[in-house]
Amino acid sequence: MGNQSPTRLHVVTGKGGTGKTTAAAALALHLASGGQRVLLIEVEGRQGIAQLFDVPQLPYEERKVALARGGGDVYALAIDPEDALYEYLDLYYRLGRAGKALRKVGVVEFATTVAPGVRDVLLTGKAYEATRRRHGQQYVYDAVVVDAPPTGRIGRFLNVNAEVAGLAKMGPIRRQADSIMGLLRSPRTAVHLVTLLEEMPVQETADAVDELRRLDIPVGAIVVNQTRHPALSHEQLQDAQQGRLDGGEVAAGLKAAGLSGHSGLLDALLREARAHAERVELETAQRALVQALDQPVVELPWLVDGVDLAGLYELSDRLGQAETEVPW
Amino acid sequence: MTDPTLDVDALLHDPGTTIIVCCGAGGVGKTTTAASLGVRAAQRGRRACVLTIDPARRLAQSLGLEELDNTPRPIDSVGRDGGALFAMMLDMKRTFDEIVQQHGDPARAAQILENPLYQSLSSSFAGTQEYMAMEKLGQLHREAIETGEWDLVIVDTPPSRSALDFLDAPDRLGSFLDGRFVRILLAPAKAGGKAYMKVFGGAFTLVTSSLNKVLGAQLLNDLQTLVAGLDSVFGGFRERAERTYALLQDPGTAFLVVAAPEPDALREASFFVERLQQDAMPLAGLVLNRVHTTEAADVSGARAEGAAEELDELDEHALTSALLRLHADTMRVRDRERHVLTRFTGAHPDVAVVSAPALPGDVHDVHGLEQMGAALAGSVAVLD
Incomplete structure (x- = not known):
């Protein structure tokens, strides 16, 4: 490697x-x-x-x-930074005792915290x-x-x-x-x-x-x-964004899964799908901008x-x- | 456990609130929070001035901050009921230049401004921003009292390695100005340091010769010239920084620690809370940004995941199964966020919390800022 x-x-x-x-x-x-x-x-x-x-x-x-x-x-x-400064002074200048003096009069503090x-x-x-x-x-x-x-x-x-x-x-x-x-x-x-x-x-x-x-x-x-990864297909994402997902079908699915007792679940799921679709759309647009930078791109999950x-x-x-x- | 909720509107309405400082780790939405509080305050009769240190470009544009001119600009059509919104972006070089120009005669000022070391210091070196943020905040507060143009200053903190570095600015400068090093730098070269030998003993020669060796004669000389030139400027600057520091401890100031519900950001938030308490700074609360919420919290992630699996086994209702998996992910994120927040509130049970929901996109217009402000004001407890 x-x-x-x-x-x-x-x-x-x-x-x-x-x-x-x-x-x-x-x-x-x-x-x-x-x-x-x-x-x-x-x-x-x-x-x-x-x-x-x-x-x-x-x-x-x-x-x-x-x-x-x-x-x-x-x-x-x-x-x-402070240790790095001492190390630098030692390595290149062998300052020894002077290093201590620099610290005593505040040069080290000046260099590492005061001076931008x-x-x-x-x-x-x-x-x-x-x-x-x-x-x-x-x-x-x-x-x-x-x-x-x-x-x-x-x-x-x-x-x-x-x-x-x-x-x-x-x-x-x-x-x-x-x-x-x-x-x-x-x-x-x-x-x-x-x-x-x-x-x-x-x-x-x-x-x-x-x-x-x-x-x-x-x-x-x-x-x-x-x-x-988008959780929905391209068509589903478009439908979700425009509020056109088939609510009846989802309700039937929830019933089949034994979740029909949860009132509000259907609406919540449709809203979550919509937010997800918006997010995917935004990511697609941003991905194009990243590609346009003309540098190698690697994606992490x-x-x-x-x-x-x-x-x-x-x-x-x-x-x-x-x-x-x-x-x- | 219920976290105490911060009443944002009460804070903004209180005429006693004159400064709000938004601090937190990078990337948690400090600037957006500051701007949204500014918009909300302006719409509720306050005259708010938002000082932002390093705003994202689109947010800056939405506030009309396309050019840096280092003075607050009014943002039309935001204020209501006598309120108004001003915004400015810190120009660190110009702020520094102005300090130099206001103290000392023009010839001396010109000399400083031309010093190459000064030019790097004022425009390129990390760390200057913290000093200048402190200076500008003090200035804006004084202007508030003198002109009445605004009555509330909202500031986000510099994106420094520790977001509270600016609190240390007066102390740091003070320790330098009171220290021996500055006197060595100011020792007139021609005196050969004789008088100084008496004061410092052998250390003086040792230090100057070491500095000479490391920096070289020219750089050391530039440094001495600059420090001598700034000598008259430092005193006043330090005094103002100390006054601003005291102002920050005043009950009229409210610190908001901004965080995202992630372990790193909340760890930093804990650190800020402790530091503010240690410095006796008035902490108003924690703003938890980008919190994932759901309206179906009663269906757990495991339950949703299990139901999706059942549907997959039936090989039916693929759409419902996909939506349930999406919900399961949302719940897992939500649970993880609540878990890290619980750790924070456990350690800091007295810190009031408000939250703003995660949105699919970024906030970059006044309307988005309004919505975020409303979310913060209407925030309910995250942990209930």
Whole structure:
């Protein structure tokens, strides 16, 4: 898996509520299947990954959270900006005692909570480091998946290093910022967008695709989450929407099923059918808009009972089946 | 168990209510909720101003917010009984620019505005929005008192990693301004830090040399220039942010935590509720959006599923069977939603709840907002 694809850094974004964390976790499971080692990174401090995999809260440490099908490990990391800053200072500057002094006078707090922008620099920097980390000749991780900020902020988040490069004319910060942008703008990176077949998420997805293309950051797949099969035939859907379903026939059916005693059931069912038909019509229109974005599209099924661990594996299998359309 | 129900109309009618803050996780409908409350308030005699941070395009269009001009615009033909609706979208850069222009002389202001670091800070960096949302909210409230143009400000919170980040804005800025780092940044470079050595001891040299090493001389210099330039601006900004923070604790403010009936969104909602209580912020209640309802709740999912199977075995009434399966799905979703809500109300039994039903499509016109407002006002208990 992933071997034939040049992509090593998968950034997963989506409007809030579309299932971005779920999709990122399912993608990590899929990429790890068959013996690969994948790191799943959380940047927003929500501990959503720990909840999904049903493990204790993640510290700032790469921890194995799941075993993929056919062998393969998913590691997870919740990046803490403060720790990432210390690590960065140690790694590149060997600051030692000065690091403590920086903390004491408030530089660390300034950088990680007060000053806008710096946080994103640290978070993207850490993802960059993990993606490129090697042990001897080998990459430590075959792929890195980032559960990134939502679509409304994704351009700002991924492009922060270009801003920094514009500010620092030379020196180590400039070099670091240029290297990160180099990775983010290369075919080794893909930004996947998760959406629902609803107007606002699809609109935001389209906006984000435009923005990323403008920024020269490669867009990967559009993951359409929570898709449903229509429960009714095309004709039935049309009838339902126009209130023309055969009430007499449904009533006879309810009688045959021993449900005729429930007053109001017939009307309720017809109304539910109508809402369903409206929903299907809306989804069909939104699906066409998603297709028009001209990116590979993969659909994930709606899980009636919500996403638990078993559901997560189901979704990861589905991402695997899409491999012919989406070379992850 | 019955959750206490929030009386939305009473809240909107009460002239004492001057600020409503809608907060919650991303994608739960904060902006739509804020806008629908604005419409309802305006139709019931209030003069409401909706400040939205990052609205979806069609909703913005429906409110006439096609251009960002950072001032509230009246939305015609919504208000009734002397009510009116205004709406604006936060322009973070313009808000920041205005703060700079209003404090300090024009030459100095121009210098700041041209600083490349300032330009990134005011337009591109995440985190600035929280500070500016606080500033704008305070401004709109002051204007309400001064001009009487509106008497109720409804705001949705920035889509930040934690939707209550803006509450921390005054504190964060304060800790920076009171801290030692700002004095190091403001230390005149030419003094060689001698005077500062006395105050900070060896830390001063250590810190400046480390900063030099990491940031480089040019970036450090830009940062020092910017902080020195903004020095006069910070004080006033901080003072206003602290006043706005205090205003948020005032009984005239009502916080509404918005959530969808999903585990993630309600977990965040719990977190907001606790945080608001901890900060002594007046929490009015929980708005539960997109709740799946049915008029045939007495026929359980299992029952409907079983009946559908029976019909399939008879190989008759395929339409009825399909409708029953649809109902079974609706019931399963409904049951799951009620289950997660029960967990929330169990942990927060005193928090009043209102709900709005899941609609097949999005809300993106005044009529849709009216309907949502009516649903919130006429909401019955979800758990009964």
